[in-house]
Amino acid sequence: MKKNVERHLTLRERILETIRDAIMSGALKPGEKVAEPELAARFGISRTPIREAFRQLESEGYLTVIPRKGALVASFSAKDVEEFYAIKSILEGYAARKACSRLSSREINKLEGINEKLREIAEEGDVRHFFKVHNNFHDLFIRGADNEKLHDMIEALLKKFQRLRLASLSKPGRMLISVEEHEKIIEAFRSRDAVLAEMLVQKNAEYGGKVLIEEECTVASPNHYPDTDL
Amino acid sequence: MKKNVERHLTLRERILETIRDAIMSGALKPGEKVAEPELAARFGISRTPIREAFRQLESEGYLTVIPRKGALVASFSAKDVEEFYAIKSILEGYAARKACSRLSSREINKLEGINEKLREIAEEGDVRHFFKVHNNFHDLFIRGADNEKLHDMIEALLKKFQRLRLASLSKPGRMLISVEEHEKIIEAFRSRDAVLAEMLVQKNAEYGGKVLIEEECTVASPNHYPDTDL
DNA sequence: ATCGTGGATACTGTATACAATACAGCCGCA
DNA sequence: TGCGGCTGTATTGTATACAGTATCCACGAT
Numbered sequence: 001m002k003k004n005v006e007r008h009l010t011l012r013e014r015i016l017e018t019i020r021d022a023i024m025s026g027a028l029k030p031g032e033k034v035a036e037p038e039l040a041a042r043f044g045i046s047r048t049p050i051r052e053a054f055r056q057l058e059s060e061g062y063l064t065v066i067p068r069k070g071a072l073v074a075s076f077s078a079k080d081v082e083e084f085y086a087i088k089s090i091l092e093g094y095a096a097r098k099a100c101s102r103l104s105s106r107e108i109n110k111l112e113g114i115n116e117k118l119r120e121i122a123e124e125g126d127v128r129h130f131f132k133v134h135n136n137f138h139d140l141f142i143r144g145a146d147n148e149k150l151h152d153m154i155e156a157l158l159k160k161f162q163r164l165r166l167a168s169l170s171k172p173g174r175m176l177i178s179v180e181e182h183e184k185i186i187e188a189f190r191s192r193d194a195v196l197a198e199m200l201v202q203k204n205a206e207y208g209g210k211v212l213i214e215e216e217c218t219v220a221s222p223n224h225y226p227d228t229d230l
Numbered sequence: 231m232k233k234n235v236e237r238h239l240t241l242r243e244r245i246l247e248t249i250r251d252a253i254m255s256g257a258l259k260p261g262e263k264v265a266e267p268e269l270a271a272r273f274g275i276s277r278t279p280i281r282e283a284f285r286q287l288e289s290e291g292y293l294t295v296i297p298r299k300g301a302l303v304a305s306f307s308a309k310d311v312e313e314f315y316a317i318k319s320i321l322e323g324y325a326a327r328k329a330c331s332r333l334s335s336r337e338i339n340k341l342e343g344i345n346e347k348l349r350e351i352a353e354e355g356d357v358r359h360f361f362k363v364h365n366n367f368h369d370l371f372i373r374g375a376d377n378e379k380l381h382d383m384i385e386a387l388l389k390k391f392q393r394l395r396l397a398s399l400s401k402p403g404r405m406l407i408s409v410e411e412h413e414k415i416i417e418a419f420r421s422r423d424a425v426l427a428e429m430l431v432q433k434n435a436e437y438g439g440k441v442l443i444e445e446e447c448t449v450a451s452p453n454h455y456p457d458t459d460l
Numbered sequence: 461a462t463c464g465t466g467g468a469t470a471c472t473g474t475a476t477a478c479a480a481t482a483c484a485g486c487c488g489c490a
Numbered sequence: 491t492g493c494g495g496c497t498g499t500a501t502t503g504t505a506t507a508c509a510g511t512a513t514c515c516a517c518g519a520t
Contacts, residue, residue: 010297010503012285037471046505048278051472052285055242059289067240068472068511083379090324091317149313153383240473267501276475281503298481298502464519473510480503487496 012049015039016056023062023073024162030075034063061160076164078213084161085209089202091154092142097198099144100189108189111140115182122175130175131166137182141189168208178204242279245269246286253292253303254392260305264293291390306394308443314391315439319432321384322372327428329374330419338419341370345412352405360405361396367412371419398438408434 019039022028036047036054043050054071057063063071076084103111114137121130135158142151158165169175181204188197249269252258266277266284273280284301287293293301306314333341344367351360365388372381388395399405411434418427 008297012503013297035471047472048504048506052282052503055282055285056289059286067238067243069513070472080379083377086377087321087380087383090320094320147313147316149310150317153317242473265501277502278474278476282473300502462520464517466517467515469512469514471510471512474508476505476507478503478505480501482499482501484499485497488494490491490493 010049011045012052015043015045015049016053018043019050019053019057020060020062023057024159026163028073030073032073034071034073036070060156076161081161081164081209081212084157084164085205085212088154088157089205089209091150091157092138092205093198093202095142095145095147095150095154096185096188096201097145097194098147099141100192100194100197102146103141103144103189105190107140107144108186111137111182111186111189114140115179115186118175118182119179122179125175127166127170127175131169134169134178141185164212165208168212171211174208174211177207181207240279241275242282245273245275245279246283248273249283249287250290250292253287254389256393258303260303262303264301264303266301290386306391311391311394311439311442314387314394315435315442318384318387319435319439321380321387322368322435323428323432325372325375325377325380325384326415326418326431327424328377329371330422330424330427332376333371333374333419335420337370337374338416341367341412341416341419344370345409345416348405348412349409352409355405357396357400357405361399364399364408371415394442395438398442401441404438404441407437411437 019028019034028034034054036050039050040047054063054065058065058071062074064074065071114133118130118133118137121133138158139151139155142154145151169178181200185197185200185204188200249258249264258264264284266280269280270277284293284295288295288301292304294304295301344363348360348363348367351363368388369381369385372384375381399408411430415427415430415434418430
């Protein structure tokens with residue numbers, strides 16, 4: 001049945017995912033040129049679906065297209081990183097504030113459960129797994145703000161900077177710190193302290209950014225993680 | 231020489247603007263179907279550039295594309311409006327807070343000048359002109375936050391909901407109220423009171439939304455469709 | 461040797477042709 | 491009369507062909 005759904009996926013949609021994943025995973029490196037004929041040949045399809053995917057990737061900020069020259073994988077500067085974390089901080093902070101009064105205690109318990117799991121994973125040291133579950137944690141309370149547009153915006157933003165966030169979490173000790181911070185956030189949710197929750201989430205985001213900006217050079221270099229679908 | 235630059239605009243880019251304008255101006259109404267062959271015939275070009283523009287418009291949220299069925303002009307629900315103004319409020323508020331310490335007194339004077347002009351236009355009652363200059367006002371202090379990504383996000387958001395904001399400003403008395411609020415915001419900038427500036431800008435945005443939502447629920451739904459076409 | 465010019469090449473931009481699918485309308489049947 | 495299936499048409503999805511332009515390299519002039 002799932003196959004049926006896949007049958008209805010257009011080539012463009014599949015290629016879009018493929019290229020986006022390649023960019024996020026680092027298989028396509030920032031600044032690198034992406035040529036249509038090459039991709040077309042590689043995937044055994046025509047240029048048409050690829051071109052259409054390019055347009056979408058351009059809008060999403062993954063590609064920089066120069067007319068009559070071609071497409072380059074977008075690369076971030078230190079300022080981009082700074083700006084990204086600033087925005088993430090405000091948006092997630094707001095989501096936390098709103099969610100504070102809306103989350104059911106069952107949902108808060110679920111957050112607690114996720115964080116328990118995160119602690120285990122952190123001790124094992126599996127960054128990629130941690131990252132995945134970590135995203136579930138944030139997703140849960142962001143949905144709690146009951147603002148779909150906000151959720152989509154944050155999701156798109158995070159996706160685009162996925163590699164950066166992974167790098168941030170990879171810093172030694174970062175995972176456990178994250179777990180501790182989550183603990184405090186959950187506590188704030190439980191006591192329905194919206195202002196505190198907002199503040200904690202903001203600090204959490206800012207800290208993630210600060211860690212990265214200090215080691216700006218590592219950020220710029222292509223990552224060395226194997227390709228998997230996160 | 232300017233001609234040269236224009237010659238380098240691709241068909242896709244021009245069509246993109248054209249369709250986007252048509253949607254924003256209401257020439258293409260929310261929910262309406264947009265057929266590729268029709269547009270191709272109307273503009274005397276092939277479907278290719280149109281399809282590519284569609285992909286971009288889809289990413290930007292102007293179109294809803296259903297595979298193998300076609301493209302519909304996106305329409306907003308009451309919840310969309312609510313969510314939009316909530317996000318606008320946080321982002322602009324943050325921008326104001328940041329801008330507060332960065333704006334030069336010359337820039338603050340410029341804001342004052344723009345607001346003077348707005349007062350004149352408000353008294354004349356030219357809503358569209360007011361809207362244009364009004365945008366300059368906001369643009370100026372948002373740039374003052376020195377966060378380009380934030381600026382781009384706000385700009386994209388505002389553009390998408392342009393018609394709504396125009397409707398909001400068209401409410402009787404709204405323009406003058408806006409001028410008064412700007413006055414207070416300028417005052418906050420002058421005294422470098424970041425918290426106040428943030429609060430005022432947030433209230434300003436929220437008020438703009440409230441005006442619309444009230445109208446929408448009471449007046450503007452003779453057709454009780456969930457989606458309004460404002 | 462360096463710079464400029466010219467052409468070859470490869471890529472992007474656009475048009476058109478073809479394939480697959482959705483939809484409407486019609487016909488036949490109960 | 492109402493329902494179901496079929497067929498024709500229109501529209502979307504994909505491939506291919508063609509045109510225009512940028513890039514690279516070789517060659518010749520200064």
